[in-house]
Amino acid sequence: MMTFVIELRKEKRTGVIALLLGVGILGAAYAFINFIVRKETLLNIPLAPMDVLLTQLYGMIMIMNMFAIIVAACMIYNIEFKGNALKKMYMLPINITSMYFSKFLIITVMFILAVALQNVALVQIGMTYLPQGAFELVTLITFAGYSFITSMPVLSFMLLVSSCFENMWFPLGIGVAGFLSGMALATSDIRLMLIHPFVVMLKPAVAMSAQPDMAVIIVSAMEIVLFLGAGLWMSKKLHYE
Amino acid sequence: MNYIITTEQLTKKYKNFISVNKVSLHIRKGSIYGFLGPNGAGKSTTMKILLGLTVPTKGSFTINGKQFPDDRLKILKEIGSFIESPSFYSNLTGRENLEIIRRILGLKKNSVEDALELVGLTEFGDRLAKKYSLGMKQRLGLAGALLGRPPILILDEPTNGLDPSGIHEIRNLIKSLPALYDCTILISSHMLSEIELIADDIGILNHGRILFEGTLDELRQNALQSGYAAENLEEVFLSMVEKDNTARKQRTKL
Numbered sequence: 001m002m003t004f005v006i007e008l009r010k011e012k013r014t015g016v017i018a019l020l021l022g023v024g025i026l027g028a029a030y031a032f033i034n035f036i037v038r039k040e041t042l043l044n045i046p047l048a049p050m051d052v053l054l055t056q057l058y059g060m061i062m063i064m065n066m067f068a069i070i071v072a073a074c075m076i077y078n079i080e081f082k083g084n085a086l087k088k089m090y091m092l093p094i095n096i097t098s099m100y101f102s103k104f105l106i107i108t109v110m111f112i113l114a115v116a117l118q119n120v121a122l123v124q125i126g127m128t129y130l131p132q133g134a135f136e137l138v139t140l141i142t143f144a145g146y147s148f149i150t151s152m153p154v155l156s157f158m159l160l161v162s163s164c165f166e167n168m169w170f171p172l173g174i175g176v177a178g179f180l181s182g183m184a185l186a187t188s189d190i191r192l193m194l195i196h197p198f199v200v201m202l203k204p205a206v207a208m209s210a211q212p213d214m215a216v217i218i219v220s221a222m223e224i225v226l227f228l229g230a231g232l233w234m235s236k237k238l239h240y241e
Numbered sequence: 242m243n244y245i246i247t248t249e250q251l252t253k254k255y256k257n258f259i260s261v262n263k264v265s266l267h268i269r270k271g272s273i274y275g276f277l278g279p280n281g282a283g284k285s286t287t288m289k290i291l292l293g294l295t296v297p298t299k300g301s302f303t304i305n306g307k308q309f310p311d312d313r314l315k316i317l318k319e320i321g322s323f324i325e326s327p328s329f330y331s332n333l334t335g336r337e338n339l340e341i342i343r344r345i346l347g348l349k350k351n352s353v354e355d356a357l358e359l360v361g362l363t364e365f366g367d368r369l370a371k372k373y374s375l376g377m378k379q380r381l382g383l384a385g386a387l388l389g390r391p392p393i394l395i396l397d398e399p400t401n402g403l404d405p406s407g408i409h410e411i412r413n414l415i416k417s418l419p420a421l422y423d424c425t426i427l428i429s430s431h432m433l434s435e436i437e438l439i440a441d442d443i444g445i446l447n448h449g450r451i452l453f454e455g456t457l458d459e460l461r462q463n464a465l466q467s468g469y470a471a472e473n474l475e476e477v478f479l480s481m482v483e484k485d486n487t488a489r490k491q492r493t494k495l
Contacts, residue, residue, distance in 0.1 A: 006344050013332040079330055083370065088328035088385065091292050092345045093317040239296055 007102040016072050023068035024114030027061040028121035035125045049134035054143045054210040062205040070175030073158035074168050076103050081166040100235040119144045146212035147204045149220045153197035156227035194219040245270040245425045251300035253286050260286045262449035275440030276429040283449040284429040288397050321391035327382030331371035335381050348389040356384040375402040394426045433478040447485045
């Protein structure tokens with residue numbers, strides 16, 4: 001807990017917290033404006049109203065979330081490298097592994113808040129604009145959980161990458177490359193492509209149904225454990241030289 | 242003798258380069274130990290090993306009876322350190338930077354002001370660290386090392402980047418610390434003239450090897466025996482290093 005509080009204090013003036021909150025608000029605003037402007041077109045798509053609400057708006061929201069995660073992960077480690085602050089941390093009686101985990105928690109908690117803001121907007125849209133009785137809160141909560149868990153591999157991966165490079169442009173470049181290659185591979189039916197964390201995050205956005213894909217959930221959970229575990233192990237075993 | 246830091250045959254080898262070669266140091270409790278050597282002699286690497294930043298290839302060391310890696314947190318709690326260049330969060334003010342360190346060390350709130358005052362940075366405490374001059378960053382780094390007045394200080398060329406009056410001020414501060422609160426200081430420099438003014442004991446390092454370890458008086462005696470003018474220790478130091486370099490070259494030729 002103490003390490004988490006210390007990490008939070010380090011985030012002052014970095015913009016990490018504002019960025020993730022901002023993307024939550026922006027995503028919510030996008031959903032509202034898009035649905036109001038394209039209401040007739042969207043509701044005429046031959047899909048169930050809940051599928052329209054969840055899948056047709058998620059694409060853009062997911063891209064915003066993805067870039068927010070990439071940038072937040074880059075910034076949260078950039079402050080450690082910028083003034084050699086990480087070196088000082090290694091010379092202090094602090095557990096570097098718990099420092100890494102606290103950074104992971106900060107981005108995760110802020111991302112949950114962003115997802116919550118976006119889904120509050122979807123609840124409001126669903127209750128206001130969908131045909132009477134078509135809105136299903138359980139389906140929305142299930143899809144929100146599904147989209148959250150499929151986003152976490154990118155978050156774990158980007159934090160791991162950011163912790164490895166002193167120059168912020170490397171992880172940022174890897175993030176952009178991940179996004180572009182993910183976009184190219186997301187529609188593929190080959191299950192092996194799911195090892196690419198960005199493909200996993202894109203899966204709910206390219207699906208036509210709001211029903212979660214169990215295989216994608218299992219792969220997501222495995223990737224979260226793998227990337228987070230690798231980051232924690234590296235922070236424990238690798239020395240600052 | 243009551244040694245607080247001892248190293249045994251400490252060695253650090255990189256692929257085809259030995260940075261620290263069988264270094265055995267003996268640092269007395271309550272003393273100022275000057276660690277002297279030209280650039281690249283291995284002073285910083287030795288200090289990094291003592292702080293757990295680098296793992297030694299061979300050898301061992303104890304700090305206040307404790308050993309890495311088992312007692313890492315206990316050791317680091319007792320050491321204030323400053324290695325190579327100041328380390329700070331550029332998005333935070335000087336005071337906020339020290340506050341982070343204070344929380345990690347679990348110290349009282351007033352220790353931040355105490356450290357700022359010791360290094361003469363009180364009035365600039367609320368300025369962002371990235372806007373500090375090099376000298377101010379150096380002072381901030383020193384404040385971070387002095388925070389909570391730790392019993393052991395490891396300072397790697399702490400006066401780098403300071404102007405002459407700053408060097409004088411920091412030198413006097415370092416010299417006064419053992420009397421002020423009973424601490425032991427390991428300080429490195431490549432200038433004997435600077436170390437001579439503050440150190441009780443001296444260790445001279447060249448190409449990773451210890452050439453001399455002892456008190457300043459012993460160094461003077463050593464100089465007289467070798468035919469150097471004892472009052473000019475800088476010359477003694479340079480001659481020692483040069484002699485060692487010549488011997489190394491001859492060994493390489495053979």
